[in-house]
Amino acid sequence: MLNGYGGSILRVNLTTGKISKEPTPPEVARDFIGGRGFGIYFLTKEVPKGTDPLGPENKLIISSGPLSGMLVAGGGKCDWTTKSPLTGGYASASLGGLFTAEMKYAGIDSIILEGISPKPVYLFIDDNKIELRDAAPYWGKGTFEVEKEFKEKFGEEYQIAVIGPGGENGVAFAHINHDYGRQAGRGGVGTVMGAKKVKAIVVHGTKSVPVADVDAYRQAGMALYKACKEAEGLKEWTRYGTTIVVSWCDEVGALPTRNFSAGSFEDGKNLYGTVMREQIVITDKGCFGCPCPCGKYSSMKRYGTHVEGPEYETIGMLGSNLGFTNIEDVAQANLLCDDLGIDTISAGGVIAWAIEAYTKGILTKADTDGLELSWGNPQAVFALIEKIAKKQGFGALLADGVKKAAQKVGKGSEKFAIHVKGMEQSAYATHNATAMLISYMTCDVGAHHNRAWAITYDLQVGRDKVVPEKVARVIWLQNFRPMFDVLGACRLQWVELGIDRKLYEPLLQAITGIPRTWEDLEAVGNRIWNLTRLYWARENEGFGRAWDMPSPRFYEEPPQSGATAGQITRLEDVNRLLDMYYEQRGWDANGMPTPATIEKLNLGAFVS
């Protein structure tokens, strides 16, 4: 019996229909703990080198952690890991909501989907009753309709993770939707689920989870809740959620504007969190066990619709980055992406690229199925979102992601395809924010913000400074922050409420029985980080330094307006940042872990 765990790994071979369970390996729980750690372990060990992301050998690995579903403020996270169809490397997406708790109560730590089903199915889990069922009636439908139908069919206590047409049709950045508005969003995890012909996972569990010390568990769990409830920023954080940063990003030049050509938006005020709260938010919504619900549920009167969101990232990528000036238009674009099953960040990135290419004459109406693309044109964007999800006409080009679309179109459009490693950059403009820039460049899934959100540090120490301290900060964040995704808990309690992270230590010990400090956890995080790097190299011939380079926009094209007008990071500083990063990581000049680093981290068994 593993304290803090469901106790089993569920394997579902979709090709044969065989469903089996095996005990969660204690040594994997010890070394990789859970969540994202389990994901990279199984991916590296079980998915052969060179696997086609959409082929039968790829696996989709869904893992909870020891804090998931427990008396833990924010213990509602699970990780979705696979080989990414968007990047060809490591994909790991975090899902909030209520799914992971039910999964754990069903006694499952990881669900591993293998093979490809001959026909559309959904996976039904109700404690020990686990079946593949016919999904033909649901195939082709939007995520909201399917979730509603399943809730009506099985009951509210059943939790649903579902793909939309985007995942079915092979859009490279398809996501998985859950609880009508929570997503495992990035890297194409929904694409892989769609390739496996799995429309949804329905899960419900009633089992107990063993803990090492019940009294200490209750005490430590309540101490964390108490700290959240007493946090001085709780009221404001709950009121605005992540939208609190829209106005701030606009002020400091980090708000992506018209395909990251600037970091401040002249109409940004219409998209601020205060405006959104006043104009469209109708209620707050939280994930499992959360005392500070950051989700905002919005009603769009001009469309007669409602949606959970938009979050900051979506406001940036489907708002200012597309030149939108009305928060209802942003929310409607959010709704379409969620229902059709595509990631709002990547969608915003690739659509912004298309608009810029059109305004520069690289694309014409002959390319866009007659659509006239321009900044601040919601109707055209809504049409594009649908075309992408269905891979119709021009949408099929965009559905492969911005890197491949720009490679196909060429004509210099590669220069304003804003991505790293093929993943569209999320919503922080990095013309003059060197810590955030190196964070994006070295992020283990591509240009995503959540591993090391370092932009405040840029402001504290001087945004254009290129110093080892900044790189050290980014590395620390990369080792530390993703550990929440390993543990199965949300990081926002620490991130935004400023909760003392030490409160997690006695809680984790009471649950698992294993004493671990944050220093211990960061060491695990460092090991996982290096393993993901080795995975990228294993899967991509010639992988190295060139893959870490950002879009030239951030070192060649200073914004013409806004807070960062005239500012860029020089190319030589980009390279200095990389040099410092590699040295501090113990990697060689090409960005690969050295033999000494591999040995020190005991990763030799993972290197072929």
Place this chain on the structure above:
Amino acid sequence: MTAIFRPMGMLKQYIGGQAEVAVPAGRTIRQTMTAFDMPPEIAALVLVNDEQQSKDYVLQDGDVVKLMAVIGGG
């Protein structure tokens, strides 16, 4: 003629770790932050008497100012 300046979380370090400090009215919030060597752009949210204001708001007698930083993003 004073206002109460209440930086939250990490911003407390700029006023010596205290919970709050009295500041003169008549100056903008931006000027007041600068007086404490606090980079104005580091505060994500400025609330005066629980209403959001810009950093160019001129402090009035009796105002209570809360400043919230973005600690770690989304």
